[in-house]
Amino acid sequence: MKINVVPRRNARGGRSAGEHLIAALRCLYRHAEDARLIDPADNPATKVATPRRLPSTRRAVADTRLAEINHVAATTGNDPALDSLILRLHTETACRRGGALALRPQDLDPDQCLVFLREKGETVRWQPVSPTLMTHLRHHADQRHAPREGQLLRYTDGRPITTRRYDHLWTRIGKHLPWVATQQISTHWLRHTTLTWVERNFGYAVARAYAGHTSQHNDAGTTTTYVRANIHEVAAAVATLTGEPHPLA
Incomplete structure (x- = not known):
């Protein structure tokens, strides 16, 4: 996901895309847990660390x-x-x-x-x-x-x-x-x-x-x-x- 992300002027190496992917997969596996399709101990999504969000570049305008x-x-x-x-x-x-x-x-x-x-x-x-x-x-x-x-x-x-x-x-x-x-x-x-x-x-x-x-x-x-x-x-x-x-x- 990070490699194939569309580069923009404010791009940060695809960190946001990676974060969104992990969040989406965690949501998917959480639904699988709720439906009792998998055991919580076997949920692989919980073992993946969420990328640390970088500080915003926005600030107050003079x-x-x-x-x-x-x-x-x-x-x-x-x-x-x-x-x-x-x-x-x-x-x-x-x-x-x-x-x-x-x-x-x-x-x-x-x-x-x-x-x-x-x-x-x-x-x-x-x-x-x-x-x-x-x-x-x-x-x-x-x-x-x-x-x-x-x-x-x-x-x-x-x-x-x-x-x-x-x-x-x-x-x-x-x-x-x-x-x-x-x-x-x-x-x-x-x-x-x-x-x-x-x-x-x-x-x-x-x-x-x-x-x-x-x-x-x-x-x-x-x-x-x-x-x-x-x-x-x-x-x-x-x-x-x-x-x-x-x-x-």
Whole structure:
């Protein structure tokens, strides 16, 4: 699997492909155990070590660099308003692409400036946002006729966007900012940027809540069971980040 993997610019020698293969085989043999086709002691998959995952190359983007990214998005392309809104949404909420694409008009709470995010692993959370972002999200939904229960982010003709919009956005930004293409900056870098800032200024507990992390697996320690931030503390971080008062802060 590692030898035959398709090489990409960010390839790491097929480590991820090997890891996925072992995970898939372990799943297969686990089903065989459950069906009593093999004895647990005879399961060969448990004897194969999982490849150690390498540290991510993503990191927080500097303020000046982030300003350059936003400037290019707002001054180029066929829909600068949409691209600017996408970047602002991810920068404020630190949400993943799936969370932004799943956002619906009915997920907006303008009175308390909250958005309901649904992300991977079926996790859900109410995330505070600035009044400015809330205003633009509502305006975008109204202007592009997004159904209340349908996807919020849409093109000018009313079609819902897909992950391809993200790909085209970063490709375009990379053409204007060569360092974006060289370092393969993506939307997930914005998540790193915001959460790093929150952790440095408001501590680990608030950053963890801001990110929507709930799993105890690979966590910083058992202390996190007792040290948890609430939505008001997250709102305070948003208020400081954006420089706007928040109703829950």
